[in-house]
Amino acid sequence: MSERIVSPNISVNFAGISSPNPFWLASAPPTNCGEQVMRAFDAGWGGAVWKTIGDPITNVSSRYSSVDWNGQRMMGLNNIELISDRPLEVNLREIAVVKKRYPRQAVIASLMVESKREAWHTIVQQSEDAGADGLELNFGCPHGMSERGMGSAVGQVPDYAEMITTWVKEKARTPVLVKLTPNITDIRTVARAAKRGGADGLSAINTINSITGIDLDTLIPRPNVDGKSSHGGYCGPAVKPIALNMVQQVQSDPEARLPLSGIGGISDWRDAVEFILLGCGSVQVCTAVMHYGYRIVEDMADGLSNWMREKGFAKISDFQSLSLTRVQDWKHLNLNYKIVAQIHEEKCIGCQLCYTACWDGAHQCIHMDRVGTSNSHHATPAMREAVSKQSIAMTPIPKLDRATSGNGKEPYPTPLARIPRVDEAECVGCNLCSLVCPVDGCITMEQVDAHLAPQSWEQRTGNSSKPARKCD
Amino acid sequence: MSTANMHEANPELIARFPDIHPPFDRDSAITEANRCLYCFDAPCVAACPTHIDVPRFIKKIAQGNLRGSALTILDANILAASCSRVCPVDVLCEGACVYHRYNKQPIEIGRLQRYAMDAFYQNGPALTQKIAPQHAGRVACIGAGPASLAFAAELRQRGFAVTIFESKALPGGLNTYGVAEYKLRASDSLREIELIRSLGVEFQFGSEINSETKLAQMEKDYDFIFLGIGLGAMHTLKISGENLHGVVDALKFIEGYKTGGKLSVGRRVVVIGAGNTAIDAARAAARLGAEEVQILYRRDEPSMSAFQFEYEHAKEEGVKFRWWTQPVAILASQNHAGIEAIQCSRVQPDSNGSLQEIPNSRFQIDCDIVIPAIGQSPLLEFLHACRGVRTENGRIAVERTTGQTSHPKYFAGGDCVNGGREVVDAVADGKRTALAVAKLLEQAHV
Numbered sequence: 001m002s003e004r005i006v007s008p009n010i011s012v013n014f015a016g017i018s019s020p021n022p023f024w025l026a027s028a029p030p031t032n033c034g035e036q037v038m039r040a041f042d043a044g045w046g047g048a049v050w051k052t053i054g055d056p057i058t059n060v061s062s063r064y065s066s067v068d069w070n071g072q073r074m075m076g077l078n079n080i081e082l083i084s085d086r087p088l089e090v091n092l093r094e095i096a097v098v099k100k101r102y103p104r105q106a107v108i109a110s111l112m113v114e115s116k117r118e119a120w121h122t123i124v125q126q127s128e129d130a131g132a133d134g135l136e137l138n139f140g141c142p143h144g145m146s147e148r149g150m151g152s153a154v155g156q157v158p159d160y161a162e163m164i165t166t167w168v169k170e171k172a173r174t175p176v177l178v179k180l181t182p183n184i185t186d187i188r189t190v191a192r193a194a195k196r197g198g199a200d201g202l203s204a205i206n207t208i209n210s211i212t213g214i215d216l217d218t219l220i221p222r223p224n225v226d227g228k229s230s231h232g233g234y235c236g237p238a239v240k241p242i243a244l245n246m247v248q249q250v251q252s253d254p255e256a257r258l259p260l261s262g263i264g265g266i267s268d269w270r271d272a273v274e275f276i277l278l279g280c281g282s283v284q285v286c287t288a289v290m291h292y293g294y295r296i297v298e299d300m301a302d303g304l305s306n307w308m309r310e311k312g313f314a315k316i317s318d319f320q321s322l323s324l325t326r327v328q329d330w331k332h333l334n335l336n337y338k339i340v341a342q343i344h345e346e347k348c349i350g351c352q353l354c355y356t357a358c359w360d361g362a363h364q365c366i367h368m369d370r371v372g373t374s375n376s377h378h379a380t381p382a383m384r385e386a387v388s389k390q391s392i393a394m395t396p397i398p399k400l401d402r403a404t405s406g407n408g409k410e411p412y413p414t415p416l417a418r419i420p421r422v423d424e425a426e427c428v429g430c431n432l433c434s435l436v437c438p439v440d441g442c443i444t445m446e447q448v449d450a451h452l453a454p455q456s457w458e459q460r461t462g463n464s465s466k467p468a469r470k471c472d
Numbered sequence: 473m474s475t476a477n478m479h480e481a482n483p484e485l486i487a488r489f490p491d492i493h494p495p496f497d498r499d500s501a502i503t504e505a506n507r508c509l510y511c512f513d514a515p516c517v518a519a520c521p522t523h524i525d526v527p528r529f530i531k532k533i534a535q536g537n538l539r540g541s542a543l544t545i546l547d548a549n550i551l552a553a554s555c556s557r558v559c560p561v562d563v564l565c566e567g568a569c570v571y572h573r574y575n576k577q578p579i580e581i582g583r584l585q586r587y588a589m590d591a592f593y594q595n596g597p598a599l600t601q602k603i604a605p606q607h608a609g610r611v612a613c614i615g616a617g618p619a620s621l622a623f624a625a626e627l628r629q630r631g632f633a634v635t636i637f638e639s640k641a642l643p644g645g646l647n648t649y650g651v652a653e654y655k656l657r658a659s660d661s662l663r664e665i666e667l668i669r670s671l672g673v674e675f676q677f678g679s680e681i682n683s684e685t686k687l688a689q690m691e692k693d694y695d696f697i698f699l700g701i702g703l704g705a706m707h708t709l710k711i712s713g714e715n716l717h718g719v720v721d722a723l724k725f726i727e728g729y730k731t732g733g734k735l736s737v738g739r740r741v742v743v744i745g746a747g748n749t750a751i752d753a754a755r756a757a758a759r760l761g762a763e764e765v766q767i768l769y770r771r772d773e774p775s776m777s778a779f780q781f782e783y784e785h786a787k788e789e790g791v792k793f794r795w796w797t798q799p800v801a802i803l804a805s806q807n808h809a810g811i812e813a814i815q816c817s818r819v820q821p822d823s824n825g826s827l828q829e830i831p832n833s834r835f836q837i838d839c840d841i842v843i844p845a846i847g848q849s850p851l852l853e854f855l856h857a858c859r860g861v862r863t864e865n866g867r868i869a870v871e872r873t874t875g876q877t878s879h880p881k882y883f884a885g886g887d888c889v890n891g892g893r894e895v896v897d898a899v900a901d902g903k904r905t906a907l908a909v910a911k912l913l914e915q916a917h918v
Binding site for chain 1: 506512570872890894
């Protein structure tokens with residue numbers, strides 16, 4: 001783009017709530033008290049959704065458990081903590097203090113009370129009197145509170161969600177957001193109900209019902225509360241793809257679409273951009289802050305600005321929703337689009353992960369036959385390993401091995417015999433090899449001209465009602 | 473210290489010879505294990521003479537299956553604990569790691585293997601599930617070094633009776649007597665051999681097979697005989713003064729300090745030769761208190777046979793190298809109780825590449841101890857003479873895939889076949905030969 005963006009504007013106005021950037025802390029332990037929220041604002045967060053307030057509860061210990069993956073901690077986090085365990089008056093007083101000291105940042109009160117009109121009217125009044133910029137109705141909490149008829153017990157029944165939203169809107173003067181639970185067959189049903197009830201915006205997704213794992217010594221699932229556990233709410237990087245799908249579903253549905261604050265595994269600016277590209281107007285973060293602290297927002301803002309400058313976007317709305325129409329039903333995809341894998345030999349390190357993945361997990365069209373006899377073409381992985389096991393290797397000792405090494409003429413850094421070859425005629429273009437390849441850009445998927453006009457399954461069958469079958 | 477005490481680690485040796493590669497703790501092992509790409513048909517496996525399934529055992533470490541990891545390793549290499557410490561991994565598994573082509577550090581395979589093996593030995597080593605039912609068929613090994621140990625362990629697990637004849641008091645060969653203490657402690661070598669003994673391998677110590685009669689008897693008593701005799705005594709310098717007190721060859725020097733000989737050396741030490749054993753001796757001398765350690769080598773740095781990393785370690789330890797230097801004579805001290813200097817000359821290659829003394833280049837280096845380390849000479853003439861076991865360039869000639877010598881009753885492996893390589897090469901030879909012998913025994917007895 002020709003226009004030079006000197007300094008992109010990353011501030012947002014989300015459903016009438018303005019904040020200096022789209023990065024909000026989600027309603028969770030990082031927003032438990034005023035002291036925390038103020039430190040978060042000092043670190044650069046644009047807004048905070050306060051830890052849900054209502055009638056104080058009693059928590060258990062322990063409360064969290066996580067899923068590690070290949071040596072990395074907390075790919076996913078699970079919690080069984082309930083809403084705020086501090087007196088309502090204390091929370092309201094601290095909201096007032098924070099708002100007074102940080103007028104530019106957004107403070108949203110997250111609310112959860114019993115399903116009575118009076119109770120909701122009261123807490124809406126109290127929150128707005130304290131100075132909250134907006135209200136988020138917690139219809140999503142999947143553990144503990146749901147057993148008491150609140151949280152996801154409301155969010156899973158569209159009629160209840162609509163009714164309570166209506167009660168809140170009767171009273172509220174600030175924007176009302178409804179936070180959706182993913183623990184439902186079709187998240188759009190509750191999103192539509194919220195919209196019918198007059199909600200000004202949505203937040204999605206809340207945590208996903210989970211049991212993260214079991215201690216194999218004690219056989220007690222985690223987190224362990226005196227020998228027992230309970231299902232919790234799952235979040236963190238592991239849930240991002242699920243969240244993105246639900247965001248797309250809601251934003252592509254005219255009856256559900258509202259300003260949407262994206263939540264679910266957002267850990268860095270790239271994640272945030274993806275949620276905005278699917279239509280979100282702000283994003284909320286919890287797990288990444290619980291892992292690394294408030295300081296992560298610095299790179300979220302910096303990375304976002306740099307990307308926008310590079311792409312020529314002057315403000316957030318310039319790229320908001322740009323990827324939304326790129327997600328379609330399968331029946332609209334072009335059946336005549338053909339790509340094949342191409343291995344860039346100069347980058348190949350010879351790990352052969354693409355070879356074994358293609359043989360065992362895909363379509364047997366990557367071969368180790370650049371060197372050797374022609375019948376090596378169809379050698380199975382097991383046959384190859386057996387041959388290697390029979391080879392005789394010795395510690396190289398130069399004075400004992402005079403002139404026994406090869407001719408040293410190899411075209412690539414990796415010996416040719418270890419570089420796989422793609423049978424392009426057989427390759428179905430599934431991407432798997434390029435996904436398992438550890439080297440960036442070593443396997444690329446290249447388009448092949450099929451000399452056929454684009455044609456979708458719907459066009460080919462002339463039938464839009466017959467469902468396409470996707471078999472996993 | 474008696475040899476019996478070598479089963480226990482010697483505290484003074486531990487203090488003077490701290491581990492060259494400290495062991496991983498659990499977290500660092502798992503982090504490192506998780507870096508492994510789990511290559512298919514991995515180059516590290518191919519590069520290992522014993523073809524340990526490296527990605528498989530590393531994956532098991534990452535998954536917390538330490539016993540499975542150790543058994544995966546031992547299945548390929550029964551001396552895996554010592555190999556994890558003494559292998560020149562830079563030119564073997566780690567040298568072959570694909571990460572070299574990816575701007576990343578290779579996986580620390582040697583240390584991971586040690587981690588799995590340490591856990592195995594700490595948790596009560598047992599290989600019971602592998603032992604096959606007893607078959608008829610008896611096999612003898614001459615020499616209790618790594619080749620024989622690997623050969624015997626494999627055959628024993630396949631159900632055959634194996635007896636190892638060893639002239640020394642303890643098993644292990646150079647693993648027990650000749651490896652630098654900061655790489656492998658004698659007590660660890662012996663602990664590992666205890667596992668092989670627990671399989672039911674018989675040992676006969678102090679039994680030198682040095683007469684035609686003994687060999688003839690052995691041929692009658694056993695179906696096959698495995699020669700794991702290693703190399704013979706070290707080459708001598710063939711200069712005057714080399715029999716003086718104060719001249720000790722590198723292997724005797726290393727054996728001396730490992731078996732509890734005196735733990736001090738003179739103030740000034742000269743090592744002759746620039747192979748790996750020379751470096752082991754030089755570094756040991758430095759650790760044992762020598763103030764000045766010099767290595768004399770008649771050629772230059774590119775020609776020396778020590779591995780590059782050994783050379784670097786020696787330099788870090790303060791060992792000085794003198795290139796193009798040849799010993800001429802060792803000079804006795806005035807009271808003839810020891811030596812006081814070594815006379816040397818500078819040499820240079822002529823147009824044919826052979827070394828010529830540079831005129832008027834002689835000089836002296838004052839020293840208290842001279843340690844020749846110029847290689848071992850073979851001990852095969854006897855076998856060749858009396859049993860017709862063919863040799864080539866001082867090595868026993870074998871059929872590569874079976875280890876069989878020109879005499880069908882004799883098989884051989886390790887240094888006496890390969891000219892002097894690594895423990896892992898001896899283990900590979902031993903195991904490969906055991907598989908061939910097992911096949912013959914099965915044809916004959918099972």
